[in-house]
Amino acid sequence: MKRIFPIIILLITLSVLGIIWIQVSWLRNMLLLKEDQVEQKVYDVTKGVGEDLGQYKSSPAPSKVKIFPEVRDEFSLEFSKPYSVGQRFTTLEIFNKLKVAFANQGLKDLNFEFGLASLRPGSPPYMERMSANFTNWYQDSAHYYATNYILLAPGGSLLESLAYDEVLIVVVPNIKNIVAKDLIPLMIFSILLMVVVLTAFYLTVHTMLKQKKLSEIKNDFINNMTHEFKTPIATISLAVDALKNEKVMADPQKLLYFSGIIKEENQRMNRQVETILKSALMDRQEVQLNLKTLHLHEIIGDVADNFVLRLNEKNGELETNLGATHDQIEGDEVHISNLVNNLMDNAVKYSKENVPPRICLTTESTADKFILRIEDNGIGMTRETVKRIFEKFYRAHTGNVHNVKGFGLGLSYVKTVVEAHNGDIKADSTLGKGSCFTIEFPLKPPVPLKGEPRSK
Numbered sequence: 074m075k076r077i078f079p080i081i082i083l084l085i086t087l088s089v090l091g092i093i094w095i096q097v098s099w100l101r102n103m104l105l106l107k108e109d110q111v112e113q114k115v116y117d118v119t120k121g122v123g124e125d126l127g128q129y130k131s132s133p134a135p136s137k138v139k140i141f142p143e144v145r146d147e148f149s150l151e152f153s154k155p156y157s158v159g160q161r162f163t164t165l166e167i168f169n170k171l172k173v174a175f176a177n178q179g180l181k182d183l184n185f186e187f188g189l190a191s192l193r194p195g196s197p198p199y200m201e202r203m204s205a206n207f208t209n210w211y212q213d214s215a216h217y218y219a220t221n222y223i224l225l226a227p228g229g230s231l232l233e234s235l236a237y238d239e240v241l242i243v244v245v246p247n248i249k250n251i252v253a254k255d256l257i258p259l260m261i262f263s264i265l266l267m268v269v270v271l272t273a274f275y276l277t278v279h280t281m282l283k284q285k286k287l288s289e290i291k292n293d294f295i296n297n298m299t300h301e302f303k304t305p306i307a308t309i310s311l312a313v314d315a316l317k318n319e320k321v322m323a324d325p326q327k328l329l330y331f332s333g334i335i336k337e338e339n340q341r342m343n344r345q346v347e348t349i350l351k352s353a354l355m356d357r358q359e360v361q362l363n364l365k366t367l368h369l370h371e372i373i374g375d376v377a378d379n380f381v382l383r384l385n386e387k388n389g390e391l392e393t394n395l396g397a398t399h400d401q402i403e404g405d406e407v408h409i410s411n412l413v414n415n416l417m418d419n420a421v422k423y424s425k426e427n428v429p430p431r432i433c434l435t436t437e438s439t440a441d442k443f444i445l446r447i448e449d450n451g452i453g454m455t456r457e458t459v460k461r462i463f464e465k466f467y468r469a470h471t472g473n474v475h476n477v478k479g480f481g482l483g484l485s486y487v488k489t490v491v492e493a494h495n496g497d498i499k500a501d502s503t504l505g506k507g508s509c510f511t512i513e514f515p516l517k518p519p520v521p522l523k524g525e526p527r528s529k
Contacts, residue, residue, distance in 0.1 A: 107252040118174040123222035159201025192238040305338035362405040389430035397438035420449035448509040454502040
């Protein structure tokens with residue numbers, strides 16, 4: 074599985090990148106194709122109107138020659154020939170012809186400007202007709218696109234030698250901008266599709282990583298459970314075999330001794346099963362709290378007294394600084410006791426070898442919170458371990474320490490109990506120096522004395 078998992082991630086990543094690349098390439102090609110289509114439509118409109126206007130002169134041949142006219146208003150200074158297109162049609166008439174032609178091409182809302190220039194031999198071109206913004210648009214080639222169509226006099230006619238050539242120039246906004254606006258819905262859809270693909274990729278990888286972690290947790294749990302159950306089962310088996318011995322059967326004291334071992338190991342296994350069942354109930358949010366007014370200093374003191382003997386065995390030390398001025402909360406006495414007991418038990422279990430354990434219990438209170446800190450000088454934890462210690466079945470790697478028993482449910486149970494009491498818990502730890510758990514419980518509002526106003 075460890076070898077296959079990276080390969081699967083790599084293949085999925087390559088697939089997603091390939092899909093994104095194809096999508097981007099398709100959009101780019103679509104933009105280029107649309108640009109060519111719009112450019113062709115603009116030229117077709119220019120050519121069609123040019124042919125319509127040029128029927129008074131000839132059957133013109135299309136030209137892509139770029140004209141840079143020197144814009145001069147010489148039309149009022151010099152009369153055009155009667156066969157000039159600029160003389161036959163007004164600016165408004167040419168504009169309307171272009172507008173109808175653009176509408177027929179599906180470009181009804183396209184803005185455009187036009188100019189009709191006369192090409193006289195030996196003289197610079199000048200504008201016969203032009204729309205209001207033609208000059209500004211035509212000169213701004215970075216933001217506008219221009220195309221033209223030359224009107225020629227008919228060959229073999231009298232006009233061929235008398236009429237001047239004319240050119241129709243049409244200018245529209247940048248084709249890329251026009252195409253981009255038309256493709257906005259398609260681009261939005263493509264982006265949404267890419268987001269869906271990336272989201273699916275993230276969820277797939279996240280699920281696979283989660284499943285991998287759950288698989289590791291399951292294996293660790295099975296190993297821990299096997300170890301926890303194997304020892305009492307083996308002890309019970311040995312005790313049963315001993316009870317079959319004739320000498321033991323003849324000695325009432327030995328019978329009591331071995332039957333006591335069986336009962337003790339049986340109770341130990343029952344406690345382990347009960348721990349797992351309680352964890353399942355907690356996971357289904359089926360924990361029932363028997364709420365009543367509690368004085369936390371009393372509960373902390375009782376639990377601390379029970380740990381004094383264990384600490385004395387290791388030459389340890391317990392320091393209590395119960396400085397909270399208020400310690401009343403609404404809580405479940407059994408669960409709160411178990412909570413404190415679990416944290417102190419961890420402090421003892423994860424103490425350093427050949428170093429006397431030292432546990433410090435500190436309490437303080439604010440206007441609305443009771444704060445308990447349990448600090449030790451144990452082996453400590455890494456940052457990664459601190460992030461995961463409240464996960465169910467998670468157990469910190471303790472290096473060469475193999476004598477720490479459990480299923481990895483203690484701190485998960487502690488967090489569940491704290492949250493069930495609307496409290497908060499956090500852990501701070503430094504590897505090799507120790508850990509500190511800080512728990513906050515909401516205080517029970519004090520009951521006002523008779524005659525005092527109740528606080529809102």
